Amino acid sequence: xxxxxxxxxxxLGVSRDATSDEIKQAFRKLARQFHPDVAKDKKTAEEKFKxxxxxxxxxxxxxxxxxxxxxxxxxxxxxxxxxxxGWSGGVGAAAGYGQPRAHEFHFNGTGFSDFFEQYxxxxxxxxEPHGFSTPFEMERGAHRGxxxxxxxxxxxxxxxxxxxxxxxxxxxxxxxxxxxTHSFTVRIPPGxxxxxxxxxxxKGGPGTGGGGAGDLYLRVRYAAHPDFRVRGAxxxxxxxxxxxxxxxxxxxxVPSFEGPIKVRIPAGxxxxxxxxxxxxxxxxxxxxxxxxxxxxxxxxxxxxxxxDEQSLWEQLGRISRFNPRQA
Amino acid sequence: xxxHCGNSLAGFRDSIRVRREGHRAxxxxxxxxxxxxxxxxxxTALQLFEPAADLAxxxxxxxxxxxxxxxxxxxxxxxxxxxxxxxxxLEGWWFDxxxxxxxxxxxxxxxxxxxxxxxxxxxxxxxxxLEALRDEVRFSRGR
Numbered sequence: 001x002x003x004x005x006x007x008x009x010x011x012l013g014v015s016r017d018a019t020s021d022e023i024k025q026a027f028r029k030l031a032r033q034f035h036p037d038v039a040k041d042k043k044t045a046e047e048k049f050k051x052x053x054x055x056x057x058x059x060x061x062x063x064x065x066x067x068x069x070x071x072x073x074x075x076x077x078x079x080x081x082x083x084x085x086g087w088s089g090g091v092g093a094a095a096g097y098g099q100p101r102a103h104e105f106h107f108n109g110t111g112f113s114d115f116f117e118q119y120x121x122x123x124x125x126x127x128e129p130h131g132f133s134t135p136f137e138m139e140r141g142a143h144r145g146x147x148x149x150x151x152x153x154x155x156x157x158x159x160x161x162x163x164x165x166x167x168x169x170x171x172x173x174x175x176x177x178x179x180x181t182h183s184f185t186v187r188i189p190p191g192x193x194x195x196x197x198x199x200x201x202x203k204g205g206p207g208t209g210g211g212g213a214g215d216l217y218l219r220v221r222y223a224a225h226p227d228f229r230v231r232g233a234x235x236x237x238x239x240x241x242x243x244x245x246x247x248x249x250x251x252x253x254v255p256s257f258e259g260p261i262k263v264r265i266p267a268g269x270x271x272x273x274x275x276x277x278x279x280x281x282x283x284x285x286x287x288x289x290x291x292x293x294x295x296x297x298x299x300x301x302x303x304x305x306x307x308d309e310q311s312l313w314e315q316l317g318r319i320s321r322f323n324p325r326q327a
Numbered sequence: 328x329x330x331h332c333g334n335s336l337a338g339f340r341d342s343i344r345v346r347r348e349g350h351r352a353x354x355x356x357x358x359x360x361x362x363x364x365x366x367x368x369x370x371t372a373l374q375l376f377e378p379a380a381d382l383a384x385x386x387x388x389x390x391x392x393x394x395x396x397x398x399x400x401x402x403x404x405x406x407x408x409x410x411x412x413x414x415x416x417l418e419g420w421w422f423d424x425x426x427x428x429x430x431x432x433x434x435x436x437x438x439x440x441x442x443x444x445x446x447x448x449x450x451x452x453x454x455x456x457l458e459a460l461r462d463e464v465r466f467s468r469g470r
Contacts (some may be wrong), residue, residue, distance in 0.1 A: 060468055061468070147428075147431060182374075183374070184374035184375065184376055185374065185375045185376065186376045186377075186378075187375065187376065187377040187378075189378070189379060194462070195458070195462070197424055197425055197428060198376075198378050198424065199378070199424040199427060199428065200376050201392075215427075217424075217428055224469065229466055229469040230466070231466055236466075285381055287381075
């Protein structure tokens with residue numbers, strides 16, 4: 001099946017030699033515009049956001065970006081990019097350690113494009129070159145079908161409330177060339193944790209000789225959010241602060257899923273200090289508990305100063321007894 | 328092993344349960360359900376798979392699904408290859424989908440790659456560490 005090449009640089013609107021900061025800024029700008037949790041026209045924004053998130057996923061990771069750049073060069077040459085650099089895509093279980101693919105398969109509905117699935121899907125574990133059979137099945141000459149691993153993209157808003165995904169999985173038998181498409185809906189419960197695997201029994205590769213079908217494992221992946229980072233059920237929001245704000249203290253407004261919250265920044269707050277807002281994180285499974293929201297102090301230094309500001313900083317430097325290098 | 332294989336499908340489904348938090352009595356806390364079944368959705372005519380976030384399988388169910396004998400599952404638990412949910416001494420042996428996947432991986436490494444338990448421990452440990460590092464890198468890169 002021909003796969004369409006994705007130009008992630010165009011998607012983010014950055015040049016090919018963009019720095020990681022430029023990529024981050026471009027992502028945040030577009031994500032704020034199109035994020036389904038934020039956008040007014042959710043339907044239209046969703047597809048755009050998926051593309052933006054996918055581009056960010058690849059370009060923000062130096063290793064993936066390098067592979068992508070090499071892949072792009074080979075793609076333009078019309079070569080087989082999969083073998084261009086000794087690496088192959090990681091969709092599913094059939095790609096083992098140098099083993100030929102027993103079956104090829106394509107996901108639809110996971111939130112990632114075929115291109116991403118093919119070349120940037122995960123292959124963290126040596127997967128079965130063919131179905132692994134139990135001793136009981138071996139006795140009968142039966143082979144269990146292989147398990148398939150895939151990622152499913154979920155926004156934080158969907159984690160809050162739960163969601164459903166229409167998934168279609170197309171399996172192509174390389175020997176007969178026949179393809180088979182399984183369509184089904186997977187309901188993701190509220191509080192589904194990052195990395196949580198949803199096992200869909202019998203939706204993996206077909207068994208042979210009477211062996212059972214393998215299973216499909218969908219791993220929950222959180223879509224990057226323009227305002228929050230996630231660790232467990234806790235949300236982290238970076239609050240940009242001026243030096244005088246952290247010295248004197250101030251009050252800032254931080255976003256949350258319940259609406260904006262006022263957070264007091266105490267006088268003398270250091271860079272990186274985390275201020276906890278209890279119970280405003282993500283749900284933890286179905287136990288009703290919520291994680292916390294952390295406002296992280298991120299002190300910004302002005303890049304340019306006026307003459308008056310220069311003079312005031314110099315005055316401060318003369319009269320201050322503060323020495324950051326003193327033990 | 329044959330006793331595991333001989334379990335009826337109905338009996339197997341009955342032993343897939345959803346753990347409910349917040350109740351002390353064991354019988355109240357565990358409710359029988361068929362949440363892991365694939366059922367027909369009338370509206371969409373698509374198969375609907377609706378797993379519960381706290382889905383748990385009894386050791387018998389895990390043995391049936393993975394075809395790994397119960398005693399071997401217990402050995403893997405004892406050696407830290409898989410971890411049961413909650414407190415097995417008080418609540419019995421319950422496992423999640425991750426444990427089923429881990430058991431399949433262990434059996435794959437044993438049977439297909441001829442690895443012993445020490446080798447499997449090394450591979451799984453490195454894999455876990457790699458996952459944790461990836462998560463940390465992802466979190467840090469979001470700054």
